[in-house]
Amino acid sequence: MIRTERSIFSRAFSEKQRRELFDDNFLKIYHLSNCYNIPVLELDVALFLKSMVNSIKPKNILEIGCGAGASTYMLNYTNEVTIDAVDSNLIRINLAKENFAGFDNVTFHHDFAENFLQNTVKKYDFVFVDSVKKDYGKIWYYLKRVILNGATVVFDDFMLYGYLLQEDCEIPYKYMQGVRHLREFYNEIKSKCKNYTLLPIGNGVMVVNYEL
Template sequence: MKSQLLVPAVYDFLENMEFEGFDQFYEYAIKRDVPVVSKAVGNIISFFVSLFRPTNILELGCGIGTAAKYMLTKSKANYTGVDNNLERIEVAKRFLKDFNKLKFIHSRVETFLCGTDEKYDFVFVDSIKKDYEKIWYLLKPVLTKRSMVIFDDFFLYGYIFQEEAEIPYKYREGVRLIKRFINNIKNDPTAEIVFLPIENGIMVVHYEG
């Protein structure tokens, strides 16, 4: 869905930026109507990876690997991508065949987090939005100290800023749960947060542990 937060000129500017090596991802997404990270958000997570220099990256909701490409282009970290759609994982493997140290896991996010014994210092979350708070609490035990977590599409297309009567019914529960998550994580002494109004909003968390 097109960003509800950015004015059209800004949106068009960000989406028309050229990033080498991504054509196959966006062409596949358009042809097959599958969700992919936007160029604006991809550029931001690439910047954070370059700045933060993680050693073990986790992506929850990796899809066809678009965000992974943005992150791995600037990093030699180990990468684990989790998705419940096996077909998309197979596409990601094909598109990212030139990268090393990749691992893809076909699983529900919650199942994976409850079963892994790995530790991660950089996480990108692009899963079911109403589950973000539950994912956060399951994620904390597998984070290293001073790790970074980015939640995508956090503002639910701008609906969290609207009155309930104005929100389409199918998004109301998600909006309520996202608002509760915001209130709770603001009071979490282990986390520093910042919201960035890029595309449909991202929340960046610096986890102190």
């Protein structure tokens, strides 16, 4: 996403490394996102996502907070996977649709996450969430009705520039509400989920393997 603070774990990629690690289509969407100030995932998170889906090989993917489609591109590891990508910003959704013209397996939805999750009848085995951080707990509540047993759920930017683990006195006021909601959500995950991990990638990535 757009950073006003430094991402605590992100590595720097030279232009040569970008060309070697990412194809032109992804880089086009990535640069477009930055030019239009559209939230976009970190490059190391993009590589992580690509590795995850190629390893797990999910059949039905849900993305919450797709922006212009950079992360969607990394999730689309084969044309046999079905992807539903959701964003509440119409400008971003329209750009994403333009970027994915001709992709029959990807559907973009202009909707709020909680509304989509309450109304969809589909079930998913992989979910990527990169939305408003204070809403992660609420999103998780609704997600549980649409994910399959054994599904993998990835939450991006989970450590919020490292503030999640800092003392309250060290956190800028504008991030306090988000940090408090993230802490509540993190405590819920720790108490109720057996299989989860918090990874030092980008601004922190939390991976939950959901079990009924």
